[in-house]
Every structure is written in C-alpha cells, then in structure tokens.
Amino acid sequence: MAGTKDRLLDSSAELFRRQGYAGTGIKQILAGAQAPFGSLYHFFPGGKEELGAETIRASGRLYIELFATIAAQAPDVPSAVRDFFDGAAQTLVETDYADACPIATVALEVSSTNEQLRQACAEVFDGWIDGATRYFCAAGIGARRARELALNMLCLLEGAFLFCRALRSTEPLRVAGASAVAATRAALAGDT
Amino acid sequence: MAGTKDRLLDSSAELFRRQGYAGTGIKQILAGAQAPFGSLYHFFPGGKEELGAETIRASGRLYIELFATIAAQAPDVPSAVRDFFDGAAQTLVETDYADACPIATVALEVSSTNEQLRQACAEVFDGWIDGATRYFCAAGIGARRARELALNMLCLLEGAFLFCRALRSTEPLRVAGASAVAATRAALAGDT
DNA sequence: CCCAGATTAGATAGATCGCTCTAGTAGGAT
DNA sequence: ATCCTACTAGAGCGATCTATCTAATCTGGG
Numbered sequence A, B: 001m002a003g004t005k006d007r008l009l010d011s012s013a014e015l016f017r018r019q020g021y022a023g024t025g026i027k028q029i030l031a032g033a034q035a036p037f038g039s040l041y042h043f044f045p046g047g048k049e050e051l052g053a054e055t056i057r058a059s060g061r062l063y064i065e066l067f068a069t070i071a072a073q074a075p076d077v078p079s080a081v082r083d084f085f086d087g088a089a090q091t092l093v094e095t096d097y098a099d100a101c102p103i104a105t106v107a108l109e110v111s112s113t114n115e116q117l118r119q120a121c122a123e124v125f126d127g128w129i130d131g132a133t134r135y136f137c138a139a140g141i142g143a144r145r146a147r148e149l150a151l152n153m154l155c156l157l158e159g160a161f162l163f164c165r166a167l168r169s170t171e172p173l174r175v176a177g178a179s180a181v182a183a184t185r186a187a188l189a190g191d192t
Numbered sequence C: 001c002c003c004a005g006a007t008t009a010g011a012t013a014g015a016t017c018g019c020t021c022t023a024g025t026a027g028g029a030t
Numbered sequence D: 001a002t003c004c005t006a007c008t009a010g011a012g013c014g015a016t017c018t019a020t021c022t023a024a025t026c027t028g029g030g
Helices: A004-019 A026-033 A039-042 A047-074 A078-093 A104-110 A115-138 A143-167 A171-188 B004-019 B026-033 B037-043 B049-072 B079-095 B104-110 B115-138 B145-165 B172-187
Strands: none
Touching: A004 A026, A004 A039, A004 A047, A004 A104, A026 A039, A026 A143, A039 A047, A039 B004, A047 A104, A047 A115, A078 A143, A078 B026, A078 B115, A078 B172, A104 A115, A104 A171, A104 B104, A104 B115, A104 B145, A115 A143, A115 B145, A143 A171, A143 B145, A143 B172, A171 B037, B004 B026, B004 B037, B004 B104, B026 B037, B037 B079, B049 B079, B049 B104, B049 B115, B049 B145, B079 B145, B079 B172, B104 B145, B115 B145
C-alpha cells in the first residue's frame, strides 16, 4: 500500500477535480485516503491549504507526464495532439464526465480568493504552456508561433472540458481536437 | 432601488463567478444584496440551490445579450468576434481578473455533484452554442461549419478565461481571440 | 380605516466545517 | 532493553454552514 502522504494527495486530487476545493471537506479526503485525522496535519502542517497547494502541483506534474507519454508513442506531432484529445474524451466517458482537467475547477475557484493556491495553479499552467511550446519548437516551429499554438491548444482543451462536463457530451472535445490538429498542421507547414 | 429578488440574483451572480457555488455562503449573498435572511427563502423557497439555478440562467441570458450588443455594433462578423474577445480582456483587467465567464466556475464545481445545477449550466451553454451557430449561419456559413466555429470560439474563450485568471495575464485571451477571428474569416471565405 | 397578502427581520436550531489536542503504537538506532 | 522519532487515532473545540421559525412591518384594495 502506498504511503499515507501519497494516499492523501491522490484522494484530494480526485475530489478536488470533481467538486472543487471549497466543496471538498477534510473528512471526505481522509475517508478517501483511509487515513486518520492526525496524519493529515502531520504531513501537511499548513492544513487544507498546504494539502491543496501540493495537490495542485502534483496533479500538474502528472498531467505533463501523461502528455509526454502520449507524445512519445505518436508517429508525428499532429498525431500526438490528436491522440491527446482522443484520450481525454475516452477518459471523460469512462469516468462519467468526471475526470477532465485535474486543476481547472480549483483554479477558477481560488483565482480571486486565495493567493497561495492561485500561484500554485499559475505555476502549473506556466509549466504546461512552456512544455508544449518547447515540444512544438523541437518539431521545427518558430518560438513565437510555437507559443501561440501551445496556448491555442490548451485553451481549446480546457474550454472543451468545461462544455463536455456540463453538457455530458464529447462533441466539444472532438471539434476542439480537430481544430487543434489542424492548427498544428498549419504551423508545421509554415502557413502564416 | 431594484427589487430584493433582483438584488439577490445580482449579488449571487457576482459572488458565484468569483468564488464558486460551494465557496459562497448564504450570509455573504445576503450582505451583498443588503437583504434579510427571510427574504431569500421567501423568493427562493428551494434555498441556495434554487437561487443558484436561477442565477445561472439569468447570468447566461445576460451574456447572450452582451454578445448581441457587441455584434450589433460591429461592421462585420470577424470584427464582432474580435470586439467580444477584446471586451472580455478589458473587463478582466478592470476587475483585477475576477469577472470572466459568469458561470464557468460553478459549472465545473457542480457538473459531477449536483444534477439540478448541472442542467441549468447545460441549458445556458446549449443556448450559447445555438445562438452563436445561428449568428454564423446568418452570415452565410453552412450549418455544420457554423456549429464547429461556434464551439471552437466558445472553447477558446472559456479556456482563455481560465488561464488569464490564474496567470493574471491577458495573453491567452489575446492569442485565443486572434485564433477565433482567423477561424471566422476562414469559414466566411469557405475554406475547408 | 381596516384587512390580507407580501415582504422584512433576525434569533436560533442542527449539522458540518477546519483544526487542535492528547494519547497511543510501531519500528529502527544505540 | 531502551529510547526516540514517526506516525496513528479520534475526541472535541469554536466557528460557520444552511435552513426554519415566529413576529413585525409594509402596501394596496375594498
């Protein structure tokens, strides 16, 4: 069995992405992790807020790794983008439209209410944007164009997640994915 | 002074978009509306949930009207899209990155936890997608293409809102807006 | 003027919140 | 064997949550 600290992070990550930060109680996190009350404050003396910040950063790292794994298996860059969107749609259906972006729900909740958590989200998002930009740069796209493509892809993905979850449909993700793939191809072809 | 019911809806709309549904307390809503406790349960016997559902629908209607107002003043369709994104960025800066999408925060929170509120969000989103699709159709874009364009524009907008708020930057909105305008032009030109 | 319905006003109930506290156990180092 | 640190365990605190309740106060029609 994984260590208690990891179980706490896993439990809170799953609950935060589904019902947000404010909507998730400490006791619910502990029940999910099968951990006693004392353990939480042993590993996270800062309480819920510290657990939240660490959960956000850990979830962000995991999501980068997911993209890297998919990209490594794809034959080319547009295929990687397509596979990433397809995989997201599949996960969405498999989890009854619960598991989309690991931190978007929390990010919107805390952006205007909790500076520490907002910064954790900002760090994760910056890492995603930089990572995607470098990935596109490595494929031969110019730096400026690569960053725009990265931002467009991520905006399309996050927006589609929002609509898919509320509408209980994968249509937004399919349309946005097709658009992201087309934009990637255009950038690779050097179109202005 | 506006009626108490409207003040309650306005107050909750402002608070929900900034800190979400679970993160907003009834007392906070009442303080914002300068209304007594009894009034809330007089106008909304269903309590917080009924107020939430009505707030979501009212906010959704207002946002459609905002787009219609901007579109009516724009000389052509791409300009309307551009002005909408520009206006969103301006509002974001003016409100210290607080006022973005009126219901996205709530939508992500409730999509997996509260079926009644999820449905209210779904209705609003459906209305936005249909409205934008009809707008693009009226400009001469084929029905299927118009719906894809509408979804892409809305996904870009919502995703950009998320990143802008967390990163405290308008860059995502500017990049996404440029992309939406380009997609609109391409659709109008009949490109495949 | 008076009555009835609409609305205001806020005390309070009962549950749940995040968190602190003390006490206990497990396991390795010496 | 003992001791020390790491961790487990959960009772309980004060605060806050949503919601209910009763009473007071408007306001328009007869």
